[in-house]
Amino acid sequence: MFPEERGPGRGERLSALAQQHGALLTLVVAVVVASLCFDTFLTGDNLEGMALSSSFLAVVALGMTFVIVTGGIDLSVGSLFALGGVLAAWGSRYGTAVALLLPLAVCGLIGLVNGLLIARARLAPFIVTLASMLGARGLLLAVTDEGANTYLVDKSTWFTHLGQSKLLGVGVPVWITVALFLLGGVALRRSRFGQYVYAVGGNEDAAALMGVPVARTKSYVYTLSGLCAGLAGALNAAWLASGVTILGNGMELDAISAVVIGGTLLSGGAGFLSGSLVGVLLLKVIQNIINQIGSLDSSYQQVVSGAFLAVVVIAQTWLARRRRRMR
Incomplete structure (x- = not known):
């Protein structure tokens, strides 16, 4: 007789739930407290404003989630966000297609270069993406003549409507963000590519032995991160009807904070959109x-x-160690 295989115990299940859904519980508590303390919190205008401003950071965080699940980091997304907005505003004079495709092409290419240097040359993600952050910001200054030029978007174009129009009372960027998260969730949880992402983050050497294309997977996730940052910048430019050069400072830290607070481990191998x-x-x-x-x-x-980020990282580390002891 073989020994009966035991499933995860109650304590381990509770630890896993706390690690995965603690942020959701905190969000619910924060919303309830805010609604009781402030009469204007649950008004339509306030909720709509929060949803719209959240959509741009959320798109950046989407790409960052894939990167962090592989055990990497991308510090260039803030600069790529600003660069994407400026390129979109500049390209809008040549039509909506150029306004959307130009930032995607440039920011996606920078993301691809990041991925190739990290995956093929085996350079540290922190150093590579830090260099890209500085390089993208320098390119932004070159395009705008050291920030002296602010490119405006014609408010009568379809590109501006993409950022300022509403569908069922909700801004179009919010709907785009929801659609991207649905597609990204399917890709991360249900596709072979998603399995590769988790495998690389869990144990890169073991993934390589199992036949996972580690270098290709890393290149893809950094390209995806660049594309998401460029798209978020383009949508923001459409919303503001201009390419603002000072945006994006510190956005990479906000995106990393959101991803980690949401339950994705900085060490990689675990996380969800x-x-x-x-x-x-x-x-x-x-x-x-x-x-x-x-x-x-x-x-x-x-x-x-x-403070929130520090508490979450400490809690994640403690929960992970507790789950390992219970196994």
């Missing part, structure tokens, strides 16, 4: 609560976000 979306919403709710208070400076948002 719905958690990243919850992380983005939680950060935006915190920001909105600080704005509702009014007497607090906006810098408090960074303090709270940093």
Whole structure:
């Protein structure tokens, strides 16, 4: 007789649930508290504003989730977001197709270069993407003549409607974000590519022995991250009807924070897109609560976000160790 195989115990299941859905519980509590404390929190205009501002960060966080699940990091997304917005505004004078395709092509190419250097040359993701962050910001300054030129988007074009129009009372960028997360969730959880992403993040050497195309998978995820950042920048330019050069500073840290708060492990091998979306919403709710208070400076948002991230990382580490002891 073979020994009976035991499934995960109750404590291990509770630890897994806390790690995966703790951010969602925190978000619900924050929304309930804010709605009780501030009469304007649950108004349509406030909720619509939060959803719209969240959509751009969420698209960036989508690509970042794939990168972090593989055990990597991408510090270039903030600069690519700003570069994508400027390129979209510049290209809008030649039509909507150019306004969308130009930032996708340039930012996707930079993401591909990141992936090739990390996967093929085996360089550290932190160093490669840091260099890309500086390079993309330099390219942005070159395109805008050291920031002196701000390209405006004609408000009568279809490209502007893409950022400013509403569908069923909700901004089009929000619907685009929801569609991208649905597609990304299917790709990450249900496709062979998603299995490769988890395998590379779980144990790269073991994945290679199993026949997983490790280098190709890494190249794909960094290309995807660049594409998402460029698309988010283009949508933001369509919303603002201009390519603002000062945007994107620190956005990479916000995206990483949202992904980690949502339950994705920085060490790789575990994570899900719905958690990243919850992380983005939680950060935006915190920001909105600080704005509702009014007497607090906006810098408090960074303090709270940093404290939140530290608590989440500590909690993830403790839960992961607890689950290993229970096995």
